Amino acid sequence: MVLQRVLLSIRSVSKVYRMGEVDVHALRNASLDIYDGEFLIIIGPSGSGKSTLLNQIGGMDRPTSGTISFMDRELSKSSDYELTLYRRREVGFIFQFYNLIPTLTALENVQVATEIVENPMTAMEALQRVGLAGRADHFPSQLSGGEQQRISVARALASNPRLLLCDEPTGALDVETSRQVLGMLSKLNRELQKTVVLITHNNAIAGLGDRVARIRDGTIHHIRTNDPPKSVEEIHW
Amino acid sequence: MSRLFLRKLLRDMKTRKGSLLALLAIVTIGVGVYIGFAAVYRDLDGSRERYYRDYRLADFTVYLKRAPAWSVQETAMLANVREARGRVQQSVLIEVPHQLKPISGTAISMPLRREPVLNDIFLRSGMWFSDNDKREVIIDDAFAKAHRLQPGSRIKVLLLDKQHDLLVVGTAMSPEFVYLIPPGGGFTPDAENYGVLYLPEKFLQESSDLDGAYNQIIGSVHDDSPPILNFTLRVIENRLEAYGVTQSLAARDQASVRFLEDELVGVKISSRISPTIFLLVAALVMNVLIGRMVAQQRTVIGTLKALGYSTSMVTRHYLNYGLFIGIVGGVTGTLFGFWMQNVFVQMYRQFFALPEINAHFYFDILATGFLISIGFALVGTLKGVRYAVSLEPAEAMRPPPPEKGGKVLPERITVFWRILSFRQRMVLRAVFRNPFRSGVNVTASLISTALIVMTLCNTDALDSLMSFEFEKTAHQDMTISLRDPVGIRVQTDFQQLPGVSETEPQLLVVCDLSNGPFEKRAGVMGLVRNNRLYTPIDEQNRRIAVPESGLLLTKKLAELLHVSRGDTIRLRPLIARREIVYSPVVGIVDSYLGLSAYADIRYLSRLLGEEWAANTMLFTSFRKTYDPAFLRELTMRPVVVGINERLQALHKIDEVFGQSMGIMIFVMVLFAGMIAFGSVLNSALVSLSEREREVGTLRVLGYTPAQISGIFSGESFLLNGMGIFFGVFAGMGLVHLLSMAYSTELYRFPVVIYFSRLLESAFLMCLFISLAQWIVFRMVRKLNWLDALKVKE
Incomplete structure (x- = not known):
């Protein structure tokens, strides 16, 4: 596989939170390039700064210092509204606890996303892709964890x-369900050329990605190809 | 709002339907009261305007002894006077078929041929006088209905000393008597016992010994602003002095006009104050409710922002919650308002003789009601929405920071804190950690308590005013008014009438009292020594003892005249010779009746230049009912112009006011209860939803639902206890304010606060609160606490 085009580049990014009277350095000088179409896994123990990094990538937050650029746009200098548009058009989030809206049905939860973009696929088509067209009218409380996560996908x-950001997508799922979800993500990466960034603390998953970046104490420590x-069938945990 | 988010909103609302219903009830009452009162005001005001204009209510009335016809033209020529008309007004006794007792009434002259005169009458049935026959009468419509009279009926009318048999040709109403109170007969219209008759002018002149003359001049003016009109009246009085002016009244000072005006002002004030109170409470309660809903949707907000929804889109979504409640409240409030408008219109039809009071639809009032509803609802969502806006998407995705765990205020007082049980501590912590919600709770129960206290005390004040007037002061069975002051012989004469047990003469003289530049018109009451049938009392319920000479003034009158004990004042009686005399003020009394003065009947007679005179006779009878022979005798005495029964007047007031007062009290208490119930239920439900996990934990530890509810109700009773406590004082304050608002120069509205009423109010509040608590208890019992433990915020 030839990886050339950089989709998103992170340069010397630091993030400092002020918690009461102490400064917490969540990210220290982290640098990383994300290539168009790759499956990147960022792995690290809890508290290593991986969620903070994902938030920077997803335009949910701005770094204290350093730059983040998506193609030729500098996210670290964008306005709130520009970041909103970036999240709307370029990023798809998948959360550990699915974050579905409990008072909307499966189909409606997908429509929440399609409603605000210009050329979406239909919500039903998206459900078909994750194999849940038959459960369109169910509320999240009527679905299993795996099903909820697939709705979220x-x-x-x-x-x-262009970019799918997954924050511990299997953190709350059992092994079999996890396999399903991961399989689906890698299929999307391969078939639809989506760039997937997945963070996890689970070493077993690492083998799935094109590249694996290890993060510790807020810095990218090591990148492996x-x-x-x-394939999903090959991994065990 | 897209259909998707509308669906979300509706489903979110459904999960909180209990709180929402309570909240909507408060909004509905607020909006409904506004629309109802504002619309009734316009219905009534419009009807009044049209009536006064179309039937040409006179701007002033001058009462005279005898004014020749040309004096009317003379009056019309005076500056500012537009038009003048002479009238004859005469007290009469009416006998209707099948009724023993003669009924007091007033006869008023109307032109023989119908023409648009001042104080015109509106024919309800029948027709105007025919040309040739003089023995015709048009009677007051309400009087006709009360006695089942109609065109074609015959009545007997005693005019001066002659009884006339008259044919009723029509029934009518007059803008002059929209609220017709019998003279000396209390506060309510009484069509059964008092009637107005309209007679052809010439006939009434002849039977009143006023051929070619009038005893009343009414007129309209170009400028009716009070100072100008008062000046005009002065000029007229001076010009007509020779014809024996006894009184001149501007329209606004006429009982009927004034009463209607006061009622309208009351409605207008109600349409402003009541909705403000209700909607304010609703906005506060809503801040708590929406605040909680939004806080609970922290992750949803974060997710929406992560999906690319902008802050303003999220804000709009949550503002729509307010908009939704505002619109629904607007709709239900409008319906409730229409219902109220119709009920009030119905009630006013009974009180006021207006040709048409109809409930109309006013688009602008409806629109205003809607806007107010929406406005308050949006204000109510501010707190929640601000929170939603302030959340950074990344921050919103994280679970909310743990509650502030610092010590609460009472915890710092260690001595106090140590003696509390674990559950009492939980209650206090919950109260102090949510100062806003606790504040809303206290405020709401304070307001409802104050409203209940005010309502209950208000009825006691009215009762006390009635009992003051009709029981403590007056003890006679019957009051007979005489046409002119008569000498002492008359008492002996009346004493011998059949069935009479006791008589007591009185001399009532309206005088212009003055002291230097200060002048006031007031009634001076001449009482006999050892008065037993009429015993004025002061505010401390002490009998007022009238001195042998000199005047006693009420405090209000003394204040207006700037006199104190020992000063001398000038009196100009408006009857008899009308000569100016002087009298010392020998005492000042505190009384509910504002503009009154008392004197010994002999002393007052002497001031009028008489040895002994009386114009009112009080009676008690052995049988406490009318003796036919007694009534026959009375009607044979032309000097008698009015007969009033004390108990009858009291009963009439009870009948008219009693029922509507009862409804008023019920409605007010219900409304106040709604505020208390709604706010308590809402804050308990919010508190419950916040602490579901705490409830689950306690259940795991083996607490029963009742014990857990105890923690919630402990919180509620602590807050509401405070609200009730301060509400009682606030209510007492309101009672004082109300007394000031209702008091006029003529009488002071008493402040009556019984301790038992305060207890009653507190008890009612506890009832409303317990009702809300019972619902909370049921919810705690039904709560699926295992789920609550699992569920992540």
Whole structure:
């Protein structure tokens, strides 16, 4: 696989939170390039700054110092509204706890995303892609954890973003369900050329990605390329 | 709002339907009261305007002894006077078929041929006088209905010393008597016992010994602003002095006009104050409710922002919650308002003789009601929405920071804190950690308590005023008014009438009292020594003892005249020779009746230049009911112009006011209860939803639902206890304010606060609160606490 085009580049990014009277350095001088179409796994123990990094990538937050650029746009200098548009058009989020809106049905939860973008796939099509068209009218409380996460994948997918950001997507799921979700993500990466960034603390998953970046104490410690990456069936935990 | 988010909103609302219904009830009452009162005001005001204009209510009335016809033209020529008309007004006794007792009434002259005169009458049935027959009468419509009279009926009318048999040709109403109170007969219209008759002018002149003359001049003016009109009246009085002016009244000072005006002002004030109170409470309660809803949707907000929804889109979504409640409240409030408008219009039809009071639809009032509803609702969502806006998407995705765990205020007082049980501590912590919600709760119960206290005390004040007037002061069975002051012989004469047990003469003289530049018109009451049937009392319920000579003034009158004990004042009686005399002020009394003065009947007679005179006779009878022979005798005495029964007047007031007062009290208490119930239920439900996990934990530890509810109700009773406590004082303050608002120069509205009423108010509040608590208890019992433990915020 030839990886050339940099989709997003992170340069010397630091993030300092002020918690009461102490400064917490969540990110220290982290640098990383994300290539168009790759499956990148960022791995690190809890508290290592991986969620903070994902928030910077997803335009949910701005770094204290350093730059983040998406193609030729500098996210670290964008206005709130520009970041909103960036999240709307370029990014699809998949959260550990799915974050579905409990009072909306599966289909409606996907529509929340399609409603605000210009050329979305239909919500039903997105549900078909995750194999849940039959459960369109169910509320989140009527779905299993795996199903909820697949709805959340459909929601992320539906707005046709270039970048899928997954924050511990299998953190709350059992092994079998996890396999399903991961398989789906890698299929989306391969078939629809979506760039997938997945953060996890689970080493077992690392083999799935094209590349694996290890993060510790807020810095990217080590980047490894899997050649070739494993398939979902091959990984065990 | 897209359909998607509308669906979300509706489903979110459904999860909180209990709180929402309570809240909507408060908004509905607020909006409804506004629309109802504002619309009734316009219905009534419009009807009044049209009536006064179309039937040409006179701007002033001058009462005279006898004014020749040309004096009317003379009056019309005076500056500012536009038009003048002479009238004859005469007290009469009416006998209607099948009724023993003669009924007091007033006869008023009307032109023989119908023409648009001042104080015209509106024919409800029948027709105007025919040309040739003089023995015709048009009677007051309400009087006709009360006695089942109609065109074609015959009545007997005693005019001076002659009884006339008259044919009723029509029934009518007059803008002059929209609220017709019998003279000396209390506060309510009484069509059964008092009537107005309209007679052809010439006939009434002849039977009143006023051929070619009038005893009343009414007129309209170009400028009716009070100072100008008063000046005009002075000029007229001076010009007509020779014809024995006894009184001149501007329209606004006429009982009927004034009463209607006061009522309208009351409605207008109600349409402003009541909705403000209700909607303010609703806005506060809503801040708590929406605040909680939004806080609970922290992750949803974060997710929406992560999906690319802008802050303003999220803000709009949550503002729509307010908009939704505002619109729904507007709709239900409008319906409630229409209902109220119709009920009030119905009630006013009974009180006021207006040709048409109809409930109309006013688009602008409806629109205003809606805007107010929406405005208050949006203000109510501010707190929640501000929170939603302030959340950074990344921050919103994280669970909310743990509640502030610092010590609460009472915790710092260690001595106090140590003696509390674990559950009492939980209650206090919850109260102090949510100062805003606790504040809203206290405020709402304070307001409802104050409203209940005010309502209950208000009825006691009215009762006390009635009992003051009709029981403590007056003890006679019957009051007979005489046409002119008569000498002492008359008492002996009346004493011998059949069935009479006791008589007591009185001399009532309206005088212009003055002291230097200060002048006031007031009634001076001449009482006999050892008065037993009429015993004025002061505010401390002490009998007022009238001195042998000199005047006693009420405090209000003394203040207006700037006199104190020992000063001498000038009196100009408006009857008899009308000569100016002087009298010392020998005492000042505190009384509910504002503009009164008392004197010994002999002393007052002497001031009039008489040895002994009386113009009112009080009676008690052995049988406490009318003796037919007694009534026959009375009607044979032309000097008698009015007969009033004390108990009858009291009963009439009870009948008219009693019912509507009862409804008023019920409605007010219900409304106040709604505020208390709604706010308590809402804050308890919010508190419950915040602490579901705490409830689950306690259940795991083995607490029963009742014990857990105890913690919530402990919180509620602590807050509401404070609200009730301060509300009682606020209510007492309101009672004082109300007394000031209702008091006029003529009488002071008493402040009556019984301790039992305060207890009653507190008890009612506890009832409303317990009702809300019972619902909370049921919810705690039904709560799926295992789920609550699992669920992540």
